[in-house]
Amino acid sequence: MNRRTFLTTATAGAAALTAALPLASASASTRGRPASDSAPLRTWFEATYRSMTAMTTELGLTADTMDVSGTGTPVPSTQTSPTNIGCGLWSTVAAAGLGVISGSVMHRRLARTLAAVEKLERAHGFWFNWYDAYDGSVLTSWPGTGDPVRPFLSTVDNAWLVTGLKIAADADPELRPRIARLLADADWSYYYTPYDPTDPVAGPGQLRGGFWPDKPGKGEPTGHHYGALNTEPRMASYLGIADNSLPAEHYWHLFRTLLPGMGQEQEPEGSYVTIDGVQVWEGHYTYRGRKLVPTWGGSMFEALMVPLFVPEAAWSPYSWGTTHQRYVRSQIEHGLYEAKYGYWGFSPANIPEGGYREYGVDAIGMQEDGYNSLGVVTPHASFLALPYAAPEALANLTALARDFGAYDDRYGFRDSVDTANGRVSDYVLALDQGMITAALAQHLRPGLLQHPFRTGGFRSRVRPLLGKERFSI
Secondary structure, eight states: OOTTSOOOOOSSHHHHHHHTSOOOOTTHHHHOOOHHHHHHHHHHHHHHHHHHHHTBOTTSOBOSEEEOOSSSOOOBOSEEOHHHHHHHHHHHHHHHHTTSSOHHHHHHHHHHHHHHHHHSOEETTEEOSOEETTTOOBOSBOTTTOOBOOOOEEHHHHHHHHHHHHHHHHHOGGGHHHHHHHHTTOOGGGGEEEEOTTOTTTOEEEEESEEETTSSTTOEEOSOEEOBSSSTTHHHHHHHHHTTSSOGGGGGGSBSSOOTTSSSSSOOEEEEEEETTEEEEEEEEEETTEEEOOBSSOOHHHHHSGGGTSOHHHHSTTTHHHHHHHHHHHHHHIIIIISOOSOOOOOSEEOTTSSEEOBOOGGGBSOTTOOBOTTEEOHHHHHHTTTTOHHHHHHHHHHHHHHHOOEETTTEEOSOEETTTOOBOSEEEHHHHHHHHHHHHHHHSTTTTTGGGTSHHIIIIIHHHHHHOOOOO
């Protein structure tokens, strides 16, 4: 269920609801909350948080998945990841900030999870990709199949756990010293390959996907670096730049698009500019007449998970803010007008019939064999769109709940819906539910989870970079 492991509908649906609603601008969506949307969104938050607490074991670790199709008490999966644990942490802080739980309950839950995280085996200051959520042991065989699992230190998964820990420390001063001791060992330079102007292929100034630490020295690295800027691993880049373990120039060595002439989804337009002494290809794609910076695969979470925490649109309104807005509009138009599903919102998710795969809009991703939508809509994508198209997101979610029964008051929205055959996933996933809780917290109480990423090194080192960004859109 790991995103980084490359592995009868009502046709009026959301289109009918959306037709009567204008597209909200990013600035308008943060000035006030229409009375008509606050009540259902709060109800949805409470149900989603129930799923997160149900997925959290007695040890305090939030499991990866949970089957919610039965009538009895669902059982969380055996496995958990650093991302899942981070989602559990920030969801609890969000629940307290919205008044769903008390401050004392928040403290007890955060402290329990922190105690478990402190005991987890680590290497090179970072956490392994898979643990047993019930006893905290590192997984070396996959639950259910027994297939071997080679312990791995994932760049992006560790970024989401560090994000959750930072949010917990900000919300609960009593836990700050313990969290600070944990994070003192998380040096992002471990993943970094410095830029080599004589050989930028071998030395791209980018982060590795991760390391298998069972080899001498640093371990065995992945064969790839995270080169695309508009993807979720940029959270690791921001964290490293903010704490000074990565040089600021790393940001400029990431690709807005691949360079002209390289194999990618479309030949980009743009120009070279020099920023902070680095020559940057400020490329863009055009989709349905709209210029934007693509993601790698064309999925929603790649573009819009990071700005749940880092205020990219506020710090870079004419670059990041503009491309986020256009990315959401592109997803909407693909679902409603190009593919004519009647619904929209495409992002990696549970396959409704079982399993997991990446879904997206192929034309707005760089990968030549990119993610396809296939009519499978995932609710978390609409929640990610709230800052940029709140009325349309609300309409889409309402339609998914009404037309397919994709929502129930016990545990919130199921992970995905096949709009062609009406099949609804039996599962909720911690990562996707965690995006929903963060998006709802940001919508209902703007800035609730963002304080750690608006201050300190984020303000002094990351914000100036975003202020200099000049996407060619």
